[in-house]
Structures are given as structure tokens and as C-alpha cells.
Amino acid sequence: MTYQTAQANPLTGGRLLAAALLLGLANFMVVLDTTIANVSVPHIAGALAVSPAQGTWVITSYSVAEAITVPLTGWLAQRFGAVRVFAFGMAGFGLFSLLCGLAPSFALLVAFRVAQGLCGGPIMPMSQTLMLHIFPRERAGAAMGLWGMTTVVAPIVGPILGGQISDNLHWSWIFLINIPVAAFVGILAYRMLIDHDTATRKVPVDYVGLGLLVTWVGAMQIMLDKGKELDWFHSPEVLTLAIVSAVGFAFLVAWELTDDHPVVDLRMLKVRNFWTGTLCMTVAYSLFMGNLVLLPLWLQQFMGYTSTQAGELMAPVGLFAIILSPLVGKNIQKFDPRALTTFAFLVFALVLFMRSHFNTQADFGTLMLPTIIQGVAVAFFFIPLTTITLNGIAPDKIAGASGLSSFARIVGGSFGTSIAITVWQDRAALHHAQLAELINRGSVASNAALSNFAAAGMSTEQALSQINRLIDQQAFVLAANDVFYASSIIFILLIPMVWLARPIRVAAHATSASADAAAGAH
Secondary structure, three states, rough: OOHHHHHOOOOOOHHHHHHHHHHHHHHHHHHHHHHHOOOHHHHHHHHHOOOOHOOHHHHHHHHOOOOOOHHHHHHHHHHHHHHHHHHHHHHHHHHHHHHHHHOOOOOHHHHHHHHHHHOOOOHHHHHHHHHHHOOOOHHHHHHHHHHHHHHHHHHHHHHHHHHHHHOOOOOOOHHHHHHHHHHHHHHHHHHHHHOEEEEOOOOOOOHHHHHHHHHHHHHHHHHHOOOOOHHHHHHHHHHHHHHHHHHHHHHHHHHHOOOOOOOOHHHHHHHHHHHHHHHHHHHHHHHHHHHHHHHHHHHHOOOOOOOHHHHHHHHHHHHHHHHHHHHHHHHHHHHHHHHHHHHHHHHHHHHHHHHOOOOOOOOOOHHHHHHHHHHHHHHHHHHHHHHHHOOOOOHHHHHHHHHHHHHHHHHHHHHHHHHHHHHHHHHHOOOOOOHHHHHHOOOHHHHHHHHHHHHHOOOOHHHHHHHHHHHHHHHHHHHHHHHHHHHHHHHHHHHHHOOOOOOOOOHHHHHHHHHHHHHHOO
């Protein structure tokens, strides 16, 4: 998306400010919902009688559904108008937020969460489109600064707000709080902006490609979410999902490369900077999201942290991001984006390496330090990498390229979450078995532990249960360390991929990249 989408007769004065705040608030709400449930998963899982691992479906189902609608945003805006699409998305988002809060079972909660994601997907790019549409061209940078700030702040507020709600109210309120915001913003924005709606025209839609896209992503995500509990490929259900996903992906690629109006224009992958940037963004974001979900789960399940405390510990990731992101965006034309991205990956690797040395004795300050440093990586990650991705794309293809890149990133984040949790649990089982071998019943260590617990008034069964709990705690700490360490190594291995991109002159492309960079934080 480029700043040239700004219209000839923009809004002015108080009306412009009010409309900008409404659009920013809408974007804030949608981005907030990607992180507000992170620290609430144990509460949701406990209330609806599922495991915490299954509880992460509340996060992944929303992300996948959101990703599926992103490639359709351009078609929807052309067919119905950006304002109408935005207002309809807000109405649906509010409705399904209500149903999520009232869901009596976990299956219904996931179903409503999918519907919420389908409605929320177009809101983020539509709010960006409308922001550029109502601002004068010369103030487009200010428009994107305001819009981008909501994208950076929302993930910070999400864990804090989610923790406070889960600990002091019912978990359902993390969804119910969306309702007044969706109603207020949707109605006022529609009435204020309908006269400034974008032009519409009948354009074809790739129904076959859309169906194949849903089949591939849906089957893959369900396979990743259910694989652990069904023992992976020993289960006919998981095997079937894997085959459906593989076949769906193969047919999707073949169809999209030959269709005149593809829902996902894979021909853009011929541009070297686009495919290298998209690949790096997808892998890096999958690592980022996987660890972002894993850390609060570990803190709450095995370190005794409340949802509020976990949220407070996760929140500082945005401190440096808020301070540095505007500076990076303003000065990116002075530096090679490949060097800035390399710096971000090195900081991510450092942060994850620090976390790979956590133990059960780590205090709040020790756990928070890497989170604070991570904000530096976030600030130097999205804007430069998006600049690389969009370099070399024709102006009339920028919107499609941005949509494809965003789709890949969001799907990568969802897949990364499921993979991180699965690897964490598998490694924990391995570490549990190894630790149990070291403390067998009858060994010196075991007898000493049993004696200590017996002296505390415990029966043999209670003592053995307590020993098993301690082994569990250590096993999951070691497993989390494994995930953090592996993620650190992968970030290092991504650096050569960044330098496969061609060197670019940023000045000509900085505006379009900066505009889409905030979308990367989503």
C-alpha cells in the first residue's frame, strides 16, 4: 500500500482527528485480541475442562482465520467499498466477541473465535487504507505514525489487561470488553466516513483458490493442534489431515500460478527481495509468536505466577519498541535495511539465549531483563524487513504483495505457536524420563527425599507425588530452555538469508514500506 491512496479531498480539522482516533482504536482492538488471551489460557482451559495445550487453540484459531481473510481484503474493498467492509467487520467482530464470552463449551469457543478472526482480519488493513484515504498526502506520514503506534501499543497492553481480567474477573471479559468498542467505533466511523467511501466495481473472485487456501491452512493447523494428543502419525485422523493439507497446498500452488485473478498471487515470488523478505519474516515471526505464548504458559504452570504477574513480565517488550520504532522509520533511508534486520536477529538470538539459561530459582528481574531487551529487536525487525520485502514490487502490485506477505506472516505465527508448544511438551516428557532415572525409588537420593518428606508428615504416596511434581517442574524448565536455545540458533541461521536480498535504495520505497511495517507488528 502506498501513500498515493490518499484522496484529493481529505478530511480536515476536528472531523479528521475524530476519524483518525476511531480508526486507530479499531486497529488497536483487533491487535489487542492477538495477545490478550496469551496469559488467560490456563484460566480458559481450567474453566472449560481442557488441557493448557488445547487451550492455545483459542490463540491459533483466531490467527489462522484472520490470515485467511487478509488476501481477500483488496477484493472486498473494491467490490463493496472500504468503509462498508470496515463497518461490517466491526459489527461481526463485536457479535462474535459476545458469543466467545458466552460460549458454554471449548468447541463453541474455538468456533466463535474463528468467526471473530474472519471478521477481524479485514479491519486492520481497512483501517490503514481509510487512514491514508482521509489524510492529506503531505500528512500521510503522520497518519501512519498514529496508526502504527496503536499496533505497537496494543500487544503491550494485551497481556497486562488479560492478566488483570483473568485474575480479578471472569475470563469471558477478555472478549466481552470488545463489544462496546466495536459498537461505538463501527457506528460512528460509518456515519462519519460513508460519504468518503472508496470507489467500487465488480471484480472476479478466485473461489477455487480460496477454497484450496482454507483447506490447506485449516487442515495443517488442526493437525498441528491435535497431533500431540493423538500421537501424531500413529493416528488415522492426523494422517488424513496431513494428506489433505499436502494435497490442498499442491493444488493451491498449481491453481494460483495459472489463474488470471488469484486470491494469492504467487507470481510475486519471482522477485528475489520479496521471497527472501517474506521467508525471513514468516520464520522469524513464527519463532517470535511461539516463544511469546510459551513463556507465560511456563510461568503460570510451573513457576507459580498469576496471570497478572505473567502479563506484567511480558509487557516491557514494548518499551524500546515504542521509543525506537519511530526513529527507525524516520531514518531507515540512511541505512541498509539488511544490516538493520541482521542487528534485530542478533538481538533476538541474544534474548532467547539468555532465556535458555533460566532455572526454577530465577527471580522476576532475571526473567524480565530479556523481555526489555527484546523491544530493541522488535523495533529493528518489522520496518527494515518489510522495506526489503516490498522493494522491486510495481506500484500497482504493492497492495497484493503486502497482503501475501501479511498472510504468510500471520499463518507462520499460528503454526509457530503450535510447534513451540508441541516441542516443549515432547522435550518435557524426555527430560522427565531422564530425571526419573536419576531418582529411582530405592536410590540414595530417593531415600533421602522420602525421609525428608516423611519427617514433614507426608505418607509415602504423598511424598512420591511431591517428588514427581518437582521432577515435572524441572523437566518443563529444561524443555523451555531447549525451545529458547533452538529458536536462538534459528535466528542466527536466518541472517545469511537476509543477505540474499539485493541491496536497495530505500528512499524511493521508504514510505510504502513504513506504512506496511506497522502491519508486521500485527
